[in-house]
Structure formats: C-alpha cells, structure tokens
Amino acid sequence: MLQFDPYVMIETSEKRPSSIAAAGWTANQMKYINLLESTTAEDLPTVQEIVRRHFVEHEGKCHLYGSVTGFRFIFSPTESIVLNIEGNELRRENGQFWPRSISMGDRDRVTLAP
Secondary structure, three states, X not given: OOOOOOEEEEEEOOOOOOOHHHHHHOOOHHHEEEOOOOOOHHHHHHHHHHHHHHHHHOOOEEOOOEEEEEEEEEEEOOEEEEEXXXXXXXXXXXXXXXXXXXXXXXXXXXXOOO
C-alpha cells in the first residue's frame, strides 16, 4: 500500500499537458509541491507562503500546463483546502485525493504513482 504524504496540487489553465511524453517522463512532478510528511491543516500559514513563493518564482506558469490558476493543499487522503494564486483560502473540500491524480473532479482522471 502507498503511504500518503501531504502535497499541494497546482491547478492550471490547461487540463492536459502539451507533451504527454514529457509529463510521463517527469512523473508529472511539475503539477505538485511536495510537503513534509508531518504537514497538517494547522500548517496552512506555512503552505500559503510556499504557494505564494512558488507562484512568483515560476512567474505564474506551470511547465506543460500553462498558467497557474490556483492551488489545492491536500493534507489527508480525503481532505483539502483550495487556495487562490495569492495563497488565500477559498474553501475546504472533501474527496479522494490519494493516490495522486493529474486532475481533480474530471471524468478523465489519470492516477499516477508518487
């Protein structure tokens, strides 16, 4: 069984990568920000700073996926916090967030190994 580790999924303007081969070769890591194993919902202020810095450092872009439109802080296999590009909390959502997927809420969901 796979071990869950908290992460941030980068939400983007494009749902599919411009190069499926490149996305597969890199295990689609451009769509994720890995967090420490001990990260919980109480660490939201730290995660907000991480996503703000990521947005600035990457100039609001996600390689192969276009513009960054937001972030999803996934702190358990079934719980997440949706953040805008400034890192502000928009809402909390429950769902199936593990194993990782390249999209959330799509019928065309493709699951990837971590």
